[in-house]
Amino acid sequence: MDTSTDTKVWRCAVPTPLRRLFDYRPLEDWQGTVVPGMRVIVPFGRRSVTAIVVREALDSAIPPDQLRSVSSVLDRHPLYPRPLLALLQWAADYYQHPVGEVLPLGLSPGERQGKPERSVADTGLTLTERGRGLPQGAPHNARKQAELIQQLQAGPLSVDLLKKAGFKPGVMRALLDKALVTTCALQSQRDWQALPHSVSANNEQKGAISSIQDSLGQFCVHLLYGVTGSGKTEVYLQSIAACLARGEQALLLLPEISLTPQTLARFEARFSAPVLILHSGMGDVERDKTWAAARKGEAAVILGTRSAVFAPLLKPGLIIVDEEHDPAFVQQDGFRYSARDVAIKRGQLERCTVVLGSATPSLESWQNAEQGRYQRHTLSQRAGPGTLPRKHLIDISGLSLSAGLSEELVSQLDTVLASGQQALIFLNRRGFANALMCHDCGWSADCSECDARMTLHKTPPELHCHHCGRRSRLPATCAHCGSQHLVGTGIGTQQTEAFLRARFSDYPVLRVDSDTMANRSAMPALIKRLSSGEPLLMIGTQMLSKGHHFPDVTLVAIVDADALLFSPDFRGEERLLQLVTQVAGRAGREAKSGEVFIQTRQPGHRLIAQLDAPYHQLLPDLLAQRRQAGLPPHGALGVMRCDSHNKLEGLKFLNHVKTHAVSSASCRMIGPVMAAMARRKNRYRCHLIVAAPQRGTVAKAMKALVECAESTRHSSKLNWSVDIDPYESL
Ligand code: ADP
Ligand code: ZN
Ligand code: ZN
Numbered sequence: 001m002d003t004s005t006d007t008k009v010w011r012c013a014v015p016t017p018l019r020r021l022f023d024y025r026p027l028e029d030w031q032g033t034v035v036p037g038m039r040v041i042v043p044f045g046r047r048s049v050t051a052i053v054v055r056e057a058l059d060s061a062i063p064p065d066q067l068r069s070v071s072s073v074l075d076r077h078p079l080y081p082r083p084l085l086a087l088l089q090w091a092a093d094y095y096q097h098p099v100g101e102v103l104p105l106g107l108s109p110g111e112r113q114g115k116p117e118r119s120v121a122d123t124g125l126t127l128t129e130r131g132r133g134l135p136q137g138a139p140h141n142a143r144k145q146a147e148l149i150q151q152l153q154a155g156p157l158s159v160d161l162l163k164k165a166g167f168k169p170g171v172m173r174a175l176l177d178k179a180l181v182t183t184c185a186l187q188s189q190r191d192w193q194a195l196p197h198s199v200s201a202n203n204e205q206k207g208a209i210s211s212i213q214d215s216l217g218q219f220c221v222h223l224l225y226g227v228t229g230s231g232k233t234e235v236y237l238q239s240i241a242a243c244l245a246r247g248e249q250a251l252l253l254l255p256e257i258s259l260t261p262q263t264l265a266r267f268e269a270r271f272s273a274p275v276l277i278l279h280s281g282m283g284d285v286e287r288d289k290t291w292a293a294a295r296k297g298e299a300a301v302i303l304g305t306r307s308a309v310f311a312p313l314l315k316p317g318l319i320i321v322d323e324e325h326d327p328a329f330v331q332q333d334g335f336r337y338s339a340r341d342v343a344i345k346r347g348q349l350e351r352c353t354v355v356l357g358s359a360t361p362s363l364e365s366w367q368n369a370e371q372g373r374y375q376r377h378t379l380s381q382r383a384g385p386g387t388l389p390r391k392h393l394i395d396i397s398g399l400s401l402s403a404g405l406s407e408e409l410v411s412q413l414d415t416v417l418a419s420g421q422q423a424l425i426f427l428n429r430r431g432f433a434n435a436l437m438c439h440d441c442g443w444s445a446d447c448s449e450c451d452a453r454m455t456l457h458k459t460p461p462e463l464h465c466h467h468c469g470r471r472s473r474l475p476a477t478c479a480h481c482g483s484q485h486l487v488g489t490g491i492g493t494q495q496t497e498a499f500l501r502a503r504f505s506d507y508p509v510l511r512v513d514s515d516t517m518a519n520r521s522a523m524p525a526l527i528k529r530l531s532s533g534e535p536l537l538m539i540g541t542q543m544l545s546k547g548h549h550f551p552d553v554t555l556v557a558i559v560d561a562d563a564l565l566f567s568p569d570f571r572g573e574e575r576l577l578q579l580v581t582q583v584a585g586r587a588g589r590e591a592k593s594g595e596v597f598i599q600t601r602q603p604g605h606r607l608i609a610q611l612d613a614p615y616h617q618l619l620p621d622l623l624a625q626r627r628q629a630g631l632p633p634h635g636a637l638g639v640m641r642c643d644s645h646n647k648l649e650g651l652k653f654l655n656h657v658k659t660h661a662v663s664s665a666s667c668r669m670i671g672p673v674m675a676a677m678a679r680r681k682n683r684y685r686c687h688l689i690v691a692a693p694q695r696g697t698v699a700k701a702m703k704a705l706v707e708c709a710e711s712t713r714h715s716s717k718l719n720w721s722v723d724i725d726p727y728e729s730l
Contacts, residue, residue, distance in 0.1 A: 007025070007058070007060060007064045007067065008025075008026060008056060008057075008058060009023040009024060009025060009026070009056070009057050009058075009060040009062075009067065010023070010024050010025075010026050010034060010040070010053050010055075010056055010057075010070060011023055011053070011054050011055050011056070011057050012024055012040065012042060012051040012052060012053050012054060012070075013051060013052045013054055013099045013100040013103045014042065014044055014049060014051045014100045015049055015050070015051070015100045015101060015104060015112075016044070016098065016100050016101075017098050017100075017101065018098060018100070019096075019097075019098045019099070019706065019710065021054055021099065021100075022042070022044075022051070023057070023060040023061075023062050023067060024040075024042050024051075024067065024068060024069060024070045025067045025068065025069040025070065026056075026069075026070060027040070027069070027070045027071075027072065027073050028069065030073065032076055034053060034055075034056040035053075035076075035077070035078050036053060036054055036055055036078065036080075036082075036085055037052060037053070037075075037078030037079065037080035037082075037085045038052070038053045038073060038074070038075050038076070038078045039051070039052055039053075039073075039074035039075050039078075039079065039107075039111070039114065040052070040053055040070045040071075040072065040073050040074060041070070041071045041072045041074065041114060042068070042070050042071060043068050043069075043071060048071060050074070050112065050113065050114040051100070052080075052103045052104075054089075054099075074114060074116075079106075079107060079111060079117060079295065079312065080106050080312065081295070081312050081313065081314065083346070083349040083350045084106050084310070084312050084313075084346075085103075085106065086349050087106075087310070087342070087345060087346050087349050088102050088103050088105060088106050088310065089102075089103075090345060090349070091337060091342055091345075094345075094699070094724065095335065095336060095337050095722070095724050096699075096702055096703065096706055096722045096724060097335045097336070097337075097722065101334075101335060102335060105307065105310045105335070106310050106312060107291070108284075108287050108288040108290075108291035108292070109284040109287055109288065110284060110285070110287075110288040111288065111291070115288070117288075117292050117295070118285075118288040118289050118291075118292045119292070120289060120292045120293040120296055120298050122158045122159070122160065122185075122186040123158070123159045123160075123183055123184075123185065123186070124156040124157060124158050124159060124183065124184045124185070124186040125148075125152060125156060125157060125159060125162065125172060125175075125181050125182070125183060125184070126152060126155070126156035126181065126182060126183075126184045127149065127152045127153070127180065127181055128179055128180060128181060128182050130178075130179055130180055131149060131152070131175070131179075131180035131181050132153075134149060134180065139178075142171075142174070144167065144168070144171045145171055145174055145175055145180075147167075148162070148167055148171055148172070148175060148181075149175070149180065149181075151165075152181065156184050156186060158186055159172070159183075191272075192244040192245075192247070192271065192272070192273035192300045193244070193271065193272040193273065194238075194241035194244065194245070194270060194271055194272075195269070195270055195271060195272055197269075197270060199231075199234055201231075201234060201235075201238060202231070202381075202383060204230075204377070204378065204379045204380065204381070205231050205234060205235050205238075205379060205383070207377060208222070208224055208235050208377035208379070209235055209238045209239055209242075211375060211377060212235070212239040212242075212318075212353060212355060213239060213242040215353045215375075216242060216243055216246060216248070216317055216318065216352075216353050217246070217317070217351070217352075217353075218351055218352075218353070219347050219348045219350075219351050219352065219353070219354075220347075220353050220354070220375065221344055221347065221353075221354045221355075221356065221368070221373065221374040221375070222353070222354070222355045222356070222374060222375045222376075222377060223324075223356050223357075223361060223365050223366075223368070223369045223374040223375070223376045223377070224355055224356065224357040224358075224377050224379070225358065225359075225361055225369075225376060225377070225378050225379070225616065226357065226358075226359060226377075226378070226379030226380075227359050227379065227380060227381070227382065227388060227585070227614075227615075228359045228382075228388075228581070228582065228584075228585025228586075229382045229383065229384065229386055229549075229585065230359070230379035230380070230381060230382055230383055231379060231383030231384075232322070232357045232359075232379065233266070233322075234383065235355075235357075235377075235379070236252060236320050236322070236355070236357065237267070237270050239318060239320075239355065240252075240271070240301060240318060240320075241270070241271070243317040243318040243353075244271065244273055244300055244301070244317075246317055247315065248315045248316065248317025248318070248352075249294070249297065249299065249300060249301070249302070249313050249314065249315055249316050249317060250300070250301045250302070250316075250317060250318040250319075250320070251301075251302050251304065251308065251309075251311065251313060251316060251318070251319045251320070252267075252301065252302070252303050252304070252319075252320045252322060253304055253305065253306070253308060253309060253319070253320065253321045253322065253329070253339055253340075253343060254303060254304070254305060254322050254323065255305070255322075255323050255326040255328035255329065255546060256279065256280075256305045256306075256328050260523060260524055260527075261524060262524070262527070263303065264277055264303060267301060267303065271300065271301060273300035273301065274293065274298060274299050274300050274301075275299075275300065275301040275302075275303065276290045276293060276294070276299045276301070276302050276303070277290070277302075277303050277304065278290050278291075278294075278302055278303070278304035278305070278307075278308040278311060279304060279305045279308070280305065280307065281520065290302070290311075291311060291312065294311045294312055294313055294314075295312035295313070295314060296314060297313075297314030297315055305328070306328065306329055306331060306339040307331075307339075309339040309342045309343050309346065310342075313350075316346075316350045316352050317352050317353070318352060318353050318354075318355070319343050319346060319347055319350075319352060319353070319354045319355070320354075320355045320356075320357065321339070321340050321343050321354070321355070321356050321357070322357050322358075323357070323358055323546070324340050324356035324357060324358045324361065324362060324365055325358045325360050325361055325362040325365075325578055326546070327727060330727040332727065332728050336721070336722075336723045336724070336726075338725060338727070340356065340362075340365075341725070356374070359581060359582065359585055359615065360577065360578040360581045360582060360615050362574070363574055363619065363622060363623060363626065363632075363633055364632065364633045366616070366619050366623070367623060367633040367634075368633075380614075386593075386594075387593050387594075388585075388594075389556065389584055389585075389587040389593065389594030389595055389596045390593075390594075390595055390596065390612070391584060391596040391597075391598060391611055391612040392595065392596065392597050392598070393598050393600060393603050393608065393609075393611070394406055394408055394409060394597055394598065394599045394600070395600065395601070395603045396599045396600065396601055397601040402499055402503075403491055403495050403496045403498070403499030403500075404427065404491040404495070404496055404559045404560065404599075405425075405496065405499070405557075405559065405599075406599060408597075409557055409597055409599065410503065412555060412557075412595075412597060413425075413500075413504065413537065413555070413557075414504075416535070416554060416555045417504060417507050417535045417536075417537070418535075419535075420535045421535055421552060421553075421554045421555070422530065422533075422534075422535060422536050422537070422538070422550065422552045422553045422554065422555075423536075423537050423538070423553065423554070423555040423556070423557065424537075424538045424540070424544055424550065424553050424555070424556045424557070424583070424586055424587070425496065425500075425537065425538065425539045425540070425556075425557045425559060426540065426541075426542075426544055426545070426556065426557065426558050426559060426579075426583045427491070427492070427493050427496055427539065427540070427541065427559040427560060428541050428542050428560070428563065428564065428579070429490070429491070429492045429493065429541070429560075429563070430455075430466075430492055430493050430494070430513040430514060430515055430541055431455035431456060431457050431464065431466070431492035431493070431494055431515075432455075432456045432457055432458040432488060432492050432494040432495045432498075433455070433456040433488025433489055433490055433491065433492055433495060434453065434455060434456075434488075434489055434490025434491075434492060435453040435454070435455070435456070435488070435489050435490055436453075436454065436456045436463060436474070436475075436486055436487070436488055436489075437486065437487055437488075437489055438478035438480065438481060438483055438485065438486055438487075439483070439485040439486070439487050440478065440481055440483040440485055441478060441480050441481040441483065443478050443479060443480035443481065445463055445475060445479075447465035447467065447468065447470055448470070449465070449468050449470055449679070449680070449681050449682045450465055450467045450468050450470075450677065450679055450680045450681065450682075451677050451678050451679045451680070452465060452466075452467050452677055452680075454470075454472070455492065456474075456488045456492075457494065457515075458494050458495075458498070459494060461474050462474065467677065467680055467681075468680060468681040491559075491560075493511055493513050493539055493540060493541060494511070496539050496559065497509055497511045497539050500537050500539060504537060507535055507536055507537060508529075508534070508536040508537070509536070509537045509538075509539065510526065510529070510536060510537070510538045510539070511538075511539050511540060512526060512538055512539070512540030512541070512543055512544055513540050513541040513543060514541070514543065517543060523548075527548065527549075527550075530550055530551075530552065530553075531551070531552075533551075533552045538550075538553075542579060544583060544586065545579050545582040545583045545586075546582070548586065550586045550587075553586055553587050553594070554587060554593070554594045554595065555587065555594065555595050555596075555597070556583055556584050556586055556587040556594065556595075556596045556597070557596075557597045557598075557599070558580060558583060558584075558596070558597070558598045558599065559599055560599065561576065561580065561598050561599065561600045561602075561608060561611075562600055562601055562602055564576040564579060565602065565605065565607065565608065568676055570626075570629070570631050571727075573607055573622060573625075574622055576607065577607065577611075577615065577618055577622075578615075580596075580598065580611055581615050583596075584596040598611060606621070630668075630691060630693070631691075632725065634693075635691060635692065635693045635694075636691070636692060636693070636694065636695040636697070636698040636725070637689060637690065637691050637698065637725065637726055638689075638690040638698045638699070638701070638702040638722070638723065638724050638725075638726070639687050639688065639689050639690070639722070639723040639726045640654060640657065640687060640688045640690075640702070640705050640706075640709065640720060640721075640722055640723075641675075641685065641686075641687045641720065641721050641722075641723060642654055642672075642685070642686050642687065642688075642718065642719070642720045642721075643680075643683040643684065643685045643686075643718070643719050644683060644684055644715075644717055644718040644719070645682070645683060645684075645715075645717040645718075646684070646715070646717065646718075647684045648684075649684075649714070649715060649717070649718055650672075650684055650685070650686040650718060651672050651674070651686050653709075653712065653714050653718060653720065654671070654672035654686060654687070654688045654720075655672055656708075656712055657688070657705050657708045657709050657712060658672065658688055658705070660708050660712075661701075661704040661705045661707070661708040662704055662708070663700055663701050663703070663704030663705075664700070665692070665697045665698075665700035665701040665704070666692070666697070667690050667691060667692040667697055667698060667701040668690070668691040668692065669688065669689070669690055669691075669701075670688070670689040670690075670691065671686070671687060671688045671689055672686050672687060672688040673686060673687065674686045675687060688705070690702055690705070698724070699724070702722060702724065705722075706722060
């Protein structure tokens with residue numbers, strides 16, 4: 001039987017994990033045209049949901065009498081600029097994620113719930129005829145009200161601004177009630193301008209800026225490879241100025257950690273134009289407003305984290321990804337995507353310029369520059385007075401260490417503090433000790449939910465699982481043999497901190513890890529403390545490696561380089577090189593020169609022995625290794641992941657999918673195998689890897705796996721997901 005009909009339907013993306021579109025009968029007596037991207041309310045099961053019309057069609061496979069109708073149309077004019085809708089559809093297809101879950105990423109939180117676009121016009125207050133006629137200093141019995149009247153004499157002012165200036169809503173309401181003031185819409189400022197500044201770009205910066213400027217108005221990707229402190233941000237600022245001069249908007253993506261008020265202040269000081277911030281820690285209302293301002297072209301510059309890559313822009317001219325190598329740009333759960341890669345696709349669809357900046361570019365981007373797909377610009381010198389630090393290896397094999405530190409390193413710290421300077425000590429393990437073990441029988445305190453040891457914390461004394469977040473009290477005795485002789489093994493930041501506090505009791509010792517920096521205000525407070533310039537020690541995890549300026553740090557120590565070297569991840573060596581270069585880059589950024597000390601038991605290791613060389617000199621070697629192994633950027637990967645309550649169900653499921661998927665693509669399939677940590681939060685995890693020289697081949701094979709997985713019955717306790725270009729270790 002032929003089920004197709006000539007009935008007109010609206011094909012919609014509905015927010016569900018099903019990988020398909022849903023057909024609905026158009027809204028009754030709908031007159032307008034159907035524009036892709038319109039939001040509609042539709043019945044779905046027993047609920048009403050906000051869906052997005054993707055297109056109109058005549059070929060529905062659903063018999064007409066079974067079609068349900070759209071309940072209402074929310075927008076006549078879609079909230080999606082065309083290229084953004086195309087980008088989201090591309091992303092759903094490329095990452096093989098349900099389109100109904102991807103399209104809402106182009107909307108603000110309120111818009112996803114079906115609310116109207118928020119008005120961006122700032123509400124202002126202005127004096128009425130009566131208000132203007134008041135005598136000086138009136139009303140005399142209300143000082144704050146009189147002050148507000150005074151302020152408004154010069155013209156209308158924004159309510160938000162007045163609130164910030166300390167006027168309580170009650171004061172404003174009182175004047176509104178007396179009809180002395182009234183509300184008005186404020187015009188936003190449209191003539192965007194760069195403000196005068198005192199930095200004159202050096203020759204390398206000039207070269208990069210003029211090349212970026214010349215490419216504005218077309219799709220072109222630049223890789224800005226600039227050593228730490230070489231003035232990349234200055235290049236961004238001057239390129240953004242050129243973009244704004246064309247009347248176009250600029251989007252700058254940053255890893256979460258760099259989005260401090262300092263960054264915003266630095267940008268605001270350079271432009272007489274609205275600079276807005278977008279990150280996940282903001283309230284929904286604020287995000288709704290920023291989203292609308294970006295879409296209407298009212299926001300000139302947007303600084304945002306990963307998800308801001310999907311912010312709607314009226315006239316995008318420049319997209320910058322700062323610290324493009326940073327893993328924070330990769331979303332690792334739910335919809336797995338790389339914001340850097342999406343940014344490049346966006347540049348192509350919007351026909352605008354993309355700049356990737358880093359002191360330690362990823363191998364992927366480096367390779368693209370080598371092959372001429374990206375234009376590379378190098379900033380080889382520090383821009384300010386600072387010089388790049390010198391690196392020294394300390395061979396610790398066979399030495400006795402105090403909380404992980406060699407005597408040589410401790411005496412270097414002594415010298416630095418005595419000469420009034422600051423030092424930074426890098427140890428990528430938080431907590432006090434890696435594990436709590438029984439000295440008599442070897443028992444260790446393990447997490448009951450994960451295949452992992454609990455980490456010992458001392459402040460307060462507790463065991464934490466760093467994988468599921470579970471916490472428990474310290475046991476007094478061994479659960480296996482009852483011995484009281486329990487010892488912590490493997491050194492964490494708290495232990496080194498305790499040692500340093502005892503050894504250098506005259507100086508402040510500051511610990512910087514996610515335990516001490518959980519609060520948003522902690523990092524700004526730390527930076528303020530450091531700017532006093534007093535001699536002190538900082539001990540911390542990779543948090544310290546990210547973009548911050550620590551102007552008075554002259555010594556950087558890397559306590560355990562070997563821990564990074566022998567990680568099971570195929571990106572381990574690349575990450576080690578990036579971390580060492582970034583951490584070292586914190587030293588000697590001002591007039592004082594810096595030194596870096598690297599402790600290792602492998603001074604002869606190929607990579608360790610060459611750590612003093614500039615970052616890019618080691619890349620050909622790493623790229624050659626990847627080529628040999630057929631790993632990215634030479635070759636592509638895709639992964640189907642599975643987790644389940646039952647130990648074997650996931651493996652069985654993936655095995656079934658592997659054998660029954662029908663595909664013409666010839667790929668290497670690895671697995672299915674259990675994940676390196678098989679059990680996490682009491683769920684068993686396994687995966688199936690697909691590898692091939694070409695991305696297209698991997699995509700085809702993955703599509704076949706997905707199709708098979710969708711039609712395979714499984715228990716409700718099993719989840720499966722797709723990861724294209726996986727970043728997480730396998
Ligand atoms: P990066 O982003 O590469 O780490 P920044 O742009 O933050 O570097 O610059 C590092 C420091 O050098 C900043 O204090 C900046 O003001 C300064 N700087 C940048 N460019 C110049 C220049 N051309 N001349 C003098 N100082 C500069
Ligand atoms: Zn024991
Ligand atoms: Zn756990």
